[in-house]
Amino acid sequence: MRPNFERLSAVLFLEEPPDRVPFYDLFADPEVVEAITGEHLIAGPYLGSIHSAKVALKGDQKAIRAIRHDIGVQIKFYYKLGYDYVPLSIPTPFPRTNILLADDTALLRRSKRAWQNEYKGMIETREDFENYQWPDPMDIQEVFLFLYDVAVKELPKGMMIIPLTPGGVLENVMWLMGTVPFAKALYRDPILIRKMFEKVGETLSFYCKVCAECEMVGAMTMGDDMGFRSGPMLSPEKLREYVFPWQKRCVENVHKHGKPFILHSCGNLKIVMNDLINYVGIDAKHSFEDVAYPVTEYKELFGDRIAILGGVDMDKLSRMPIDQFKDYVKGIIRKCAPGGGYALGCGNSVANYIKLENYLVMLEIGKKYGRYPLR
């Protein structure tokens, strides 16, 4: 079956897709892309931050060739596996050094895995805030439009682009401040907190506007992890005060162009789902985990109001024996696909620790067992 973005578009508008259940994943780890395509990704060193990308694009031919190469490889990956879009993201506009490195134990391991330092922030005080090198929105626009133009030239017929925000509203604030300093500042320095959300929110909503204006952009995704297994990381009141208004502005900037907005957010968010649907205005929710917030439950509770995407559990993708896994994936299709509004995919992302065998069989089942009644 050829790529046809209408499959995913129909799902995001809560319709049945024209032929089979489409695939949706937030992104695939570079190691997986390399394993599937047999090609190496080489542009990483030039894409550390918006600033370094902008410098590279100002005439470093080696960097430009590397970026073109990598976008081509990414498109090849998504096309080959049967996706109808390619995700496109920019380097972070909020670079930080408060990260910890550890050995990676994944099946397709990378040299080091990065973790957030929860106890230390780049910005812990108002002075840090003033000294931080905040991004120039024009740099963000310039870098995105360059990547977009490269992608459009390579894009196979029928595919579209789904840009991904470089982190979300809450994520970027918590990453920059560190979890513990952020939690303290929530009560000790609400002015700093407000300023942080304004800076991050303005930047991301501007980015959403730039992306949504582009013709070959079919939808927009924001990844903004807001919770853990039992609930959100902030109280609903704090989310309503600081986070949702900025997410809403991002959604509005995308809806202005008639395009749907996908929210990827890990965590059990049942307590704030009505806020996300009615106030923020999301069109689709992505990220599910069977032990705490299973996709089948969210489909039943919210599937008549928003599209439900992915949800094939990461633990089962990583460890379940293949025969059992096949039945498990069929079970998800059986519960989520009837009536449309559902796209098949991983519960979180195509991470380098999942079994490729399971991932590929999930897509094969989607292509065969995920076919809709013929019209």
Place this chain on the structure above:
Amino acid sequence: MVCVRRIQGIVQEIIRTDEFKEDEDGNKWYKCIFIVKLDRFSKRTPNEELPARLKNEKVRIVRWCCFDWHYKTGIRITLTPNETKAVLEGRLDLTR
């Protein structure tokens, strides 16, 4: 982006006929009559209201079904743009 409105409804009943076709994998797809109770336009046209005369009206449409999950009733179904046009013109039996 093409924006063609599509009516949606809830599947009330599925009548399987004996007529079938086989696909490239040897699966049999049976011709079925779906009886659908209309309720709204899809989210593609969020501001459009279904005409009152069509609300809760039942239409008969054809679908070819193969897998167990295709036979679920009580679920939402989306009419094609052509089916939507026919229904808006007043045709409620689209099986002929």
